[in-house]
Amino acid sequence: MSDLSELLQSPGASIEADDDFDAINRLYLERGWGDGLPLIPPTVPRVEAMLAWCDRPWNEAVAKIPPRYGEATPLRLAANAVMAGCRPEYFPLYLLAIEAMCEQPFNLYAVQATTHVCAPLVIVNGPVARELDINCGHNALGPGWQANATIGRAIRLALINIGGAIPALGDMSTYGGPSKYSFLAAENEAQSPWEPLHVERGLPQGASAVTVVGAECPHNVNDHESISGAGILTTIAGTMATTGNNDTYYPDAQPLVVFGPEHARTVANDGFDKAKVRQFLYEHATLPLGKFSKENIERRFKVAYKDQYASAGPDAVVRAVQRPDNILIAVIGGAGKHSAYFPTFGQTLAVTRALKMHDGALAKSVHDFKR
Amino acid sequence: MICSEPFEKLGKTQARVFGVPDLPLVMIPHPLGGLSLEQVEGRAEVAIPQVVKLIKASSQ
Numbered sequence: 001m002s003d004l005s006e007l008l009q010s011p012g013a014s015i016e017a018d019d020d021f022d023a024i025n026r027l028y029l030e031r032g033w034g035d036g037l038p039l040i041p042p043t044v045p046r047v048e049a050m051l052a053w054c055d056r057p058w059n060e061a062v063a064k065i066p067p068r069y070g071e072a073t074p075l076r077l078a079a080n081a082v083m084a085g086c087r088p089e090y091f092p093l094y095l096l097a098i099e100a101m102c103e104q105p106f107n108l109y110a111v112q113a114t115t116h117v118c119a120p121l122v123i124v125n126g127p128v129a130r131e132l133d134i135n136c137g138h139n140a141l142g143p144g145w146q147a148n149a150t151i152g153r154a155i156r157l158a159l160i161n162i163g164g165a166i167p168a169l170g171d172m173s174t175y176g177g178p179s180k181y182s183f184l185a186a187e188n189e190a191q192s193p194w195e196p197l198h199v200e201r202g203l204p205q206g207a208s209a210v211t212v213v214g215a216e217c218p219h220n221v222n223d224h225e226s227i228s229g230a231g232i233l234t235t236i237a238g239t240m241a242t243t244g245n246n247d248t249y250y251p252d253a254q255p256l257v258v259f260g261p262e263h264a265r266t267v268a269n270d271g272f273d274k275a276k277v278r279q280f281l282y283e284h285a286t287l288p289l290g291k292f293s294k295e296n297i298e299r300r301f302k303v304a305y306k307d308q309y310a311s312a313g314p315d316a317v318v319r320a321v322q323r324p325d326n327i328l329i330a331v332i333g334g335a336g337k338h339s340a341y342f343p344t345f346g347q348t349l350a351v352t353r354a355l356k357m358h359d360g361a362l363a364k365s366v367h368d369f370k371r
Numbered sequence: 372m373i374c375s376e377p378f379e380k381l382g383k384t385q386a387r388v389f390g391v392p393d394l395p396l397v398m399i400p401h402p403l404g405g406l407s408l409e410q411v412e413g414r415a416e417v418a419i420p421q422v423v424k425l426i427k428a429s430s431q
Contacts (some may be wrong), residue, residue: 067381069388113381169380295405 004048007059007075017041033161034083035153035181042079050078052371053091055358062095063102066109068164072098076162077154084154087146090132092355092369093210094151097122097184098158100353101212107348111214112165115174116246118345121215121256122155122184123330125198126208128355128366129186136186138334141218152182179217185332191261192331193268200274200329201352207362208355213256213328214348218340223263229270232263232339233277237284239341240320243292246346248320249300254350255321256328256342257281263339264331274329282324290314373418375401397421 008014017024024041028034040046051058054074061071070076074095081094101108101120111118124134135145143149164170173180189196198209223235236257247253257277259267267277289297289312301309301318309316321327328350332340355363363369374382374396386394398421399414406414 067384067388164384168377170384172378172381 004044004051004058004075008044010059013075014044032166035156035160037181039083039157040085042082046082047075047078049088050081050086050091051075053088053366053369054078054095055369055371056095063099065098065102065112065158065163067113067170068162070162070164072102072158072162077158080157080161081150081154084157085146085150086154087150089366089370090147090151090154092363092366093124093128093132093208094154096353096355097151097155097210097212100210100351101155103351103353105349106212106214106351107345108163111345111348112159112163113170113172114345115172116345117173117175117177117179117216118214118348119177119179119183120155120159121179121213121342122152123197123211123213123332124184124186124209125189125196125211126203126355127206127364128208129189131365134184134186136188136190136332140185140188140332140334141183148184149182152184155184156180156182177217179215183215187330188261188332188334191264192259193264194274194329194331197328197330198352198354203352203354204362206364209352210355211328211330211350211352213254213342213350214345215256215342216344218258218342221263221339221341222337223339224337227266229267229272230280232267233272233280234284236339236341237281237286237320240281240285241287242320243287243296245320245343247343248318249304250346251322252326252349253321253344253346254326254328254348255344256330256350258330258332258340258342260333260336260338260340261331262335262337275324277329278324278327281327282319282321285320286317287320288314289316289318292318373397373399375399375403377401395421395425397425 017027025038028039056074058074061073063072065072077095081091132147134147159165187197197211199205203209219239221236221239223232226232247255357363357368372382382396386392397418399417
């Protein structure tokens with residue numbers, strides 16, 4: 001813990017501005033801070049209220065956010081959470097998401113600075129997802145839900161304001177995407193026929209966790225006709241197998257398949273556990289080499305994957321994903337015969353991290369963090 | 372470090388945050404992807420004089 005008024009004395013820790021919403025927002029825009037939308041002024045009382053839900057020293061970095069490698073201290077994160085409109089009790093989960101995406105395997109530098117369209121997608125699991133009322137149902141990745149909208153936005157503000165992901169300076173995405181405003185949802189554990197994502201990835205059932213994926217926006221899979229698991233998986237495999245995805249190009253890529261609950265139930269009722277789903281998708285998400293442009297075949301496949309394609313004809317098989325275990329699976333959404341495929345940046349690995357107290361104990365509730 | 376033009380500011384930022392603000396950037400025209408072999412050689416022709424200049428400067 002720390003004394004906020006003391007911390008704010010250090011150079012650059014705070015700015016003085018007129019107590020005027022419009023003037024403060026003009027100042028932010030002039031300085032290139034923020035996502036372009038109006039920001040809630042991070043006044044001392046508001047930041048202090050946010051930090052009341054943090055059990056770490058407020059001025060010690062929990063991570064460094066590339067490409068600027070700015071220090072993500074709880075104090076700075078709290079200011080960004082206020083600006084995004086977060087409720088103070090969201091803060092522990094927000095801090096966890098930032099820590100997770102700054103872990104080395106996630107490769108946040110590249111996710112931030114690439115010309116690709118990816119952004120860190122955060123999937124929340126466990127009791128805290130329900131405690132904070134994070135939407136896992138209808139429109140979970142869309143607007144209209146405070147926790148999803150504001151925690152996701154706070155993450156983006158930290159990526160911009162602390163990490164320097166400013167368009168054409170630190171964020172070189174060719175055209176960007178709406179997922180760069182906010183990209184967070186909970187898994188619909190109650191309606192999933194399978195074990196939750198965080199449990200599958202090694203955490204206890206009672207843990208709360210985030211899983212971050214360097215993903216594109218969802219590519220929809222509409223299947224209103226299939227009444228068998230194999231039928232639905234065949235349609236998903238077809239959506240996965242398209243030209244132009246990074247995941248086709250990188251052997252370690254971990255694309256994400258999000259099942260709508262109705263599709264998940266049909267698939268599971270036909271005896272598919274997650275391992276069988278992965279095997280099916282691995283085998284069926286294929287396209288013939290001839291679907292790629294002549295230049296891609298000559299300059300990429302026959303060079304980077306010489307062993308497989310040096311003398312291959314147009315019917316040679318190209319897989320959307322190179323190993324069954326590379327496919328990430330989650331269940332998100334409400335009613336409807338839709339699922340989604342999320343291609344990734346390709347050179348990023350998903351990271352799952354549990355919500356823990358500063359002493360390392362698993363948190364049962366965000367109230368564990370309250371001062 | 373070799374940089375194509377749109378990435379110059381990112382390159383300079385990286386040099387600064389890694390503690391080598393004066394790291395010289397060898398600048399080449401964008402893009403790098405989708406080039407013919409002749410065009411790649413053209414990029415090298417732009418880069419080589421800059422590299423030679425840097426080597427000469429560092430040996431003085």
